[in-house]
Structures are given as structure tokens and as C-alpha cells.
Amino acid sequence: xxxxxxxxxxxxxxxxxxxxxxxxxxxxxxxxxxxxxxxxxxxxxxxxxxxxxxxxxxxxxxxxxxxxxxxxxxxxxxxxxxxxxxxxxxxxxxxxxxxxxxxxxxxxxxxxxxxxxxxxxxxxxxxxxxxxxxxxxxxxxxxxxxxxxxxxxxxxxxxxxxxxxxxxxxxxxxxxxxxxxxxxxxxxxxxxxxxxxxxxxxxxxxxxxxxxxxxxxxxxxxxxxxxxxxxxxxxxxxxxxxxxxxxxxxxxxxxxxxxxxxxxxxxxxxxxxxxxxxxxxxxxxxxxxxxxxxxxxxxxxxxxxxxxxxxxxxxxxxxxxxxxxxxxxxxxxxxxxxxxxxxxxxxxxxxxxxxxxxxxxxxxxxxxxxxxxxxxxxxxxxxxxxxxxxxxxxxxxxxxxxxxxxxxxxxxxxxxxxxxxxxxxxxxxxxxxxxxxxxxxxxxxxxxxxxxxxxxxxxxxxxxxxxxxxxxxxxxxxxxxxxxxxxxxxxxxxxxxxxxxxxxxxxxxxxxxxxxxxxxxxxxxxxxxxxxxxxxxxxxxxxxxxxxxxxx
RNA sequence: GCCCCGGUAGCUCAGCGGAUUAGAGCAAUGGGCUUCUAUCCCACAGGUCGGGGGUUCGAUUCCCUCCCGGGGUACCA
Numbered sequence: 303x304x305x306x307x308x309x310x311x312x313x314x315x316x317x318x319x320x321x322x323x324x325x326x327x328x329x330x331x332x333x334x335x336x337x338x339x340x341x342x343x344x345x346x347x348x349x350x351x352x353x354x355x356x357x358x359x360x361x362x363x364x365x366x367x368x369x370x371x372x373x374x375x376x377x378x379x380x381x382x383x384x385x386x387x388x389x390x391x392x393x394x395x396x397x398x399x400x401x402x403x404x405x406x407x408x409x410x411x412x413x414x415x416x417x418x419x420x421x422x423x424x425x426x427x428x429x430x431x432x433x434x435x436x437x438x439x440x441x442x443x444x445x446x447x448x449x450x451x452x453x454x455x456x457x458x459x460x461x462x463x464x465x466x467x468x469x470x471x472x473x474x475x476x477x478x479x480x481x482x483x484x485x486x487x488x489x490x491x492x493x494x495x496x497x498x499x500x501x502x503x504x505x506x507x508x509x510x511x512x513x514x515x516x517x518x519x520x521x522x523x524x525x526x527x528x529x530x531x532x533x534x535x536x537x538x539x540x541x542x543x544x545x546x547x548x549x550x551x552x553x554x555x556x557x558x559x560x561x562x563x564x565x566x567x568x569x570x571x572x573x574x575x576x577x578x579x580x581x582x583x584x585x586x587x588x589x590x591x592x593x594x595x596x597x598x599x600x601x602x603x604x605x606x607x608x609x610x611x612x613x614x615x616x617x618x619x620x621x622x623x624x625x626x627x628x629x630x631x632x633x634x635x636x637x638x639x640x641x642x643x644x645x646x647x648x649x650x651x652x653x654x655x656x657x658x659x660x661x662x663x664x665x666x667x668x669x670x671x672x673x674x675x676x677x678x679x680x681x682x683x684x685x686x687x688x689x690x691x692x693x694x695x696x697x698x699x700x701x702x703x704x705x706x707x708x709x710x711x712x713x714x715x716x717x718x719x720x721x722x723x724x725x726x727x728x729x730x731x732x733x734x735x736x737x738x739x740x741x742x743x744x745x746x747x748x749x750x751x752x753x754x755x756x757x758x759x760x761x762x763x764x765x766x767x768x769x770x771x772x773x774x775x776x777x778x779x780x781x782x783x784x785x786x787x788x789x790x791x792x793x794x795x796x797x798x799x800x801x802x803x804x805x806x807x808x809x810x811x812x813x814x815x816x817x818x819x820x821x822x823x824x825x826x827x828x829x830x831x832x833x834x835x836x837x838x839x840x841x842x843x844x845x846x847x848x849x850x851x852x853x854x
Numbered sequence: 855g856c857c858c859c860g861g862u863a864g865c866u867c868a869g870c871g872g873a874u875u876a877g878a879g880c881a882a883u884g885g886g887c888u889u890c891u892a893u894c895c896c897a898c899a900g901g902u903c904g905g906g907g908g909u910u911c912g913a914u915u916c917c918c919u920c921c922c923g924g925g926g927u928a929c930c931a
Contacts, residue, residue, distance in 0.1 A: 322871090329874095336872055342911085349911080373873035374911070411931075452930055496930090584929050595857080598929040608931050638858055638926050664859080665924080669866080718867065722860055723924075727880090730866075734893035736879045737867080744893055752890045801868060804878080808895095815886095815895045822890095832890095854893070 303333050303379070310359045311337065315345060315352075325782065331370070331378035332386065332778060338375035349375030383774060384765040389781035390834060391762070394788050396438030401626040403439040404619055405431040408545075408553075409632065411448040412537030413457040415486030416544065418666040419633055421684035422724065425712050425847070426663060427631050428550040429796040432845050434629070437791045442554045442623060446615060447541075449534050449558040450517060451608065455510030456492025457485060459502070461529060462509075464488060470528035482540050485533060507603065514605060517560045544684065549708060550847060557618065559611045566614025567606045569650070570599045577649040587646040594642045612643045620654035627657050629794065634662040634721065661794060664723035666715070669730075687711060687726060694728035702732065706740050709848045713739030716846055717800035737804045739848055742839065745807035747854040748814070749836045754852075756820050756829055763830040770824070772817050776831055779809040783838050787845070796846070803842045810835050 307321040321337035338353035345352060353375040360369045360377070365385035370378050381389075407427020410420045427443075435441040448454065465472045476484060495502035512526065521527040538556070545552070570578055570585060578585050583602035587609070589595045599609040606614070619628055632640070640660045648655035668682055668690060691710045695702025702710075714731035718724055734740045753760065769777060786802035789795070819828040840850040 324872095327874090339872070339911085376873060409931095414931090448931070456930095493930090582928080586928065593857080595927055597927095601929040603929085605929090607929060609929095632931095633925095634859060635925055636931075639931085641858090662859085722867095725866065727866070730880065733880085738879085740893080741879095744891085748891050748894080755890060797868080801878090808878090811894060812896090814890080818890070820890050854891080 304335075306360070306363050307335055307337055307356070310356055311341065314355055314359065315341065317341065317344065326378060328775060328778065330372065331368070332381040333379045335377050335379070336375070338371075338377065342375070353377050383767065383769045383777070386774070386777050386781050387763055387765045387767065387769075389784070390777050390838075392784055394437070394784040394791075397788060397791060398434055399438035401439045402442070402623060403434045404442045404444055404623060404625045404628040405434060406444040406446055406619075406628070406630045407431070408541075409446045410537075410541050411453060412534050412541075412558075413449075413454045413485055414489050415681060416482065416541070416684045418668075418682040418684055418687050418726075419663075421548075421687055421711075422663055422666050422715050423631050423633070424545070424548065424550060424684075425715050426720065426796060428548075428847050429712075429716055429799075429845065430629060430631065430661075430794055431551060432847065433787075433791045433794070433796060433799075436787070436845060439626075442625075443551060444619070445553045445556045447556065447558050448608075448611075449537075450513050450560045450563055451611075452496075452506070452510055453489065453493075454513050455506045456496055457489040457533075458492075458513060458526075458530060459506045459509045460488035460492040460495070461485075461533070462526075464491075465529075468525040468529060470525050470532065473529050473532055478536065481533075481536050485537070511603060511605065514563070517563070547688075549705075549849075557615060559615075562614030562618050563606050563611050564614070565617055566610040566612070567600065569613050569617055570606070570610045573650050577646060587642060589642040589645060592645050594645055595638060597639070597642045599646070609639075609643055609646075612640075613647055616643075616647050616654050616658065617651065620651065625654075625657060627659060628654065629659050629661065631661040631663060631720075634664055637662045659794070661720055663720050666724050666726055669725050669727035687728075690726070690728040691732055695732045705849045705851065706743060706854075707732070709739030709743050709843075711739075712846060712848055713742070713800060716796050717804075719797050720795060737800075739846075742803055742807050742843060743848070743851055744854050745811060746836060746839050746843070746850045747852060749810065749832050749839070750852050752819050752832050753829070753836065756825065758820075758825050758829055760829045760833055761826070763827065763834070767827060772813050773824075773828065773831060776809055776813045776835065779806050780831075780834060780838055782806075783842070787842075799842055799845055803839065803846075806835075806839065806842070810839075 304321050304323050308319060311317055311319050319337060319340060321335050323333055323335045326334040338349040338356060341352055342349040353371040357369045357371050357377050360366055360379065365381055366379055367382045368380035372378055405427060408420060408424040410416055431441055431443050462468055492506060496506050513530065516527050516530060522531055574580060574585060578587050578599060584598045585600035586596055586598050589597060597609050598607050601607055644655050644658055688711060691707045692702050695707060710731040714726055715724060730736060731738055732740060734744045782802060786798055790798040819825060819832060822828060843850045
């Protein structure tokens, strides 16, 4: 459509425009454009006159059935049924065909509790990766994680203290299914001690160094190393179990910090003087020159901070994949931090820096305002969210099926625009009424049951088929699928898919209410529409990582 | 202090340069099942789009400023 308008404007006025087109309310037409207003100033003409000229030309376009000019110069276009049908059957454009795209998300830290935020990035990241893959990109899913660093020092310090010494056998004897919580509790102890007790702080710093040393020496033998590797492996097992439970696509690669710490350290050291500077015994990047914060990349102990590790991560990604685009999604609290890191990298490796896109998401809160204290360690965990959804399902009736529970959680977390905080309401998320995952699942199951019951043979709709009003409304909505997916992909904004699918399901449910399928004169035609609808709904849900059940 | 993100109906959120009624859902009120799954649908109600300026033919949308909430601001991640 916009191509056609562009062509006409070029012919009429010899101007290149990117016309903004939108989908108006159905009563006005199928497509609307305000291109006449865009041009009015440039041409020094009345927008209404410009609109009339364009409208006249547009009238002759093959896919247009009616054109009208409204208000100050809006052009409302009604499309032919044939073009709507064709559009409804068309797949989204492969806008990333031939591109190699890295998507980094989830990023849980071994030795630390898995909080609700990890669940959020895991699910949103999974959808983002599905979107870029669906758009034709060679997609590589990466998972970064801190298996070295201060938090590990804190946990390991408390572990040794709790065990009353370096006792590998004692750690291995701990019950495996509660080991995650056990480590979480140790992290909290270590963290509190670090803040309150200078003696402990010094000890923790030593433990931290010890952990780095262990990696450099490739030490798997010492008792300390045995404890470390056991807990690290168990952490990763635990994460993998969660991913399986969540039914997210498998990661292509885990990139623990220990792997990228040294490359990062070396890169930073190699650029002391031209990019980084030494200050108070540390190595910093003076972000202030660029209106950003100044940050420490190597601390005075000579250890890489998270900054240097992120440098190492970026360079490793670049060297190993030579990507066209690298997407990273983390919490908003890292937004300005990441800007500094990328700016620093840009100074000596501009290409990967320019091709990196950092997305951020807000905090997940449980509605009802449960008080959380990170100090006590009663943070909202990933499992709390899942359990809250299950519990809410129990209340409203039969035991919640796992795939409905997942649909509820995934949809609730993805339906909001990225950036703001999410208030998770378990009851609302699991309800089959309202804008929820289960509503869409039910909408799918309901439509599928029509197809099961009909004995008429079902075929693709002919484009020359004349549509009745209710049918046309449904087709018109189905025709929007591709542009919704393209928009979500281009903007890396998965919530657009949710908004669209919900509108689609509502449109269908209205159609279902007013139009009989089985036994109607138009059964064959309507069956084709229902088939197309269930296909689109299922494809959309699949992009969200949500199952489309046959029955509910 | 400076910087980033947010503030749209009672609640949770879409919309982020356009008109004709600023849209949904939940909650509230009133309807619709002998009929393809009523886990659904319909109706009605609910808004100085945080305040104030500005740009524009036109601002919830762009710019400035202030207020409120969250986050960041050198050796945590």
C-alpha cells in the first residue's frame, strides 16, 4: 500500500515520501493515510486538494475498491475482498533473511538465587529469539552468567563458614533438590557480612581472588575447587531444569564469566593510555567525556570487574560469530552501565559496538504488594511466580494444567511494552476472560472443535470469493497478522504480538457468536476462514512460546 | 546535584504527530445458553492522557519546565 502511494506522489508531485499509513476503524476503510498533510507544507497547497488528487489516482489501483477523502485531508481506502483474502493468507516478510543475529538473555548467576527478574528475561528473551528466527535470521541464543566475581566470593565464603571448613564431602551430601535455596541463603549471609563486618569483607575479597586463581590454574583437585565446581555444576543443572520446565528453546551456548574474564582483562590492559586510564590503583574508563558515568574496569586487586568481563564477552561474541546484530536484554538498572561499556568498546572495536542493541526490562512485582527484602533474602523468586499462577488456578476450579499455567505466566510477562515494571496478577493471568494467555488458548480450542465436527471438506478460500460483512471483518483482522509480526520484529517489541492476537481472538469470538458455521449455506467458506484463523492464532501463540491446545 | 526510565478510566495496560466518540481488560451495573465448547458474547457506565508553557493547521504523542514514583551515579551485578 505504502509503495503504491509513494509511486503516485512521485508521479504527481515528484517528491519522495515515506507515507505513514494506518489501519483506521472499520467504518472509515481498511487503510488510511495522512500523506496529504505530510506534503501540504512542502507543496504550499491545501491538504484537502492534494488528497483529492492522490485519491483519484488511487481509485485505479487494482486492490482498491473505494477511496474517500475525509476531514482535513485524510485518505481512507477500502480494499477489495480479493486483496484482503490474499493478505490474510500471506506470511510475514523475512526481514532478517541472511542475517546472523545473537540474542543474549536469561543470564542467571550460579551461586545466587534465581529471582523473578530472571524468569522475565528468560521468557521475553525466548520470544525475541523466536521473532528474529521467524524473520529468517540465523539465530544464536546465548546465556551469560557470573561463575566468578564478588557474588561468588560472598557465597563461597559463607559456604565454607557454614560447613565449618573446606569439606567437599559435606557439600556433596546436601540434598540436591533444595541446594538452590541453600546457596541462596549462603549468598545472603555473605552479602550481609560483607556490608557489616570489615574482617569478613577482607576475607571475602580473598575468597574472590581464590576463585579467579582456581580458574587460571584449572584447579579441579583442591578441596576448595571441589566445592566450587560441584556447586557451579549443580547451579547449571538447576537452570537447565527450569528451562525445560518453561518449555523455552534451548540455548546454543552458555558463556560463563570465567571464560571471558581473561580476554576482557587483556583487551582493557592493551588499551590503557588510549582508551582506559589508571586511577587510584584501578583502571577506569572516563565516561564523563561522553556524558556518561566513569566506571572501573579493573579493580585495584587487578581483578576484572563486570565491566571488563562484558568487554571480554562482546569481543568473544564478535570473534566467534561475526554477527550482523547482537541483542542483549537485561534489567533497566543496567541501562546506563551498559552504555558505558559499549562506549568503551566503541573506542577500539567500533564494529561490534555499533551492532549491539541493548534492551531493558523493568522489575516484576506480585500484585497485592508482598514486602520483599533482599537483605533477608526473601526476594521474589522465579518459582514464586510459577507457584502463584498454579495456586490461582486451583482456586478457580480444577487443578491447573501445566501448559495453561505457562501460557498464563508467559503471556502476562510479555504483553506489556518492554521498559516499565510489570505487576503480575496471578488470578488475572490465569483467567480465561480478559487479555490473558488462557483466553487465547481457549479461543483456539473452541474454534478447533468446529473443524473437528464438520464433515464438509475444507479448502483454501478462493480470492474471488465475495465476503459477507461478518466474514469480511474477520478476514480484515487476519490480514493484519503479517504487519503485526513485522512491527514486533522490527521494534523488538513482542507485546505487539499479544495485542494483535487478543484483538484477533475477540474478533473471532464475535464472529462465532453471530455466524453459524456448520449447517449454514456458507459452511465451506466459513470453514476455510476458521481454519485460517486457527492457523494464524497458533502461529502467533507459537511465537510467544505458548501452546495452542485442541481441547480445553 | 547530575543522568536514565516511567506517570493515560477505581485497578492493570495499549496507543506515542492527526480528524469523527482517546482504546482494551479487570472490577461495578444490566442483558444473552433446548443452537458449532457461555472458560464466551452484548449493552451501559467510567478520562482536565501528572501540572504549566511552547512548536504546529493539529499534541496523550514533539520541545522546555516543574511535580511525583523507580533506577543509576568508581572498584556489586
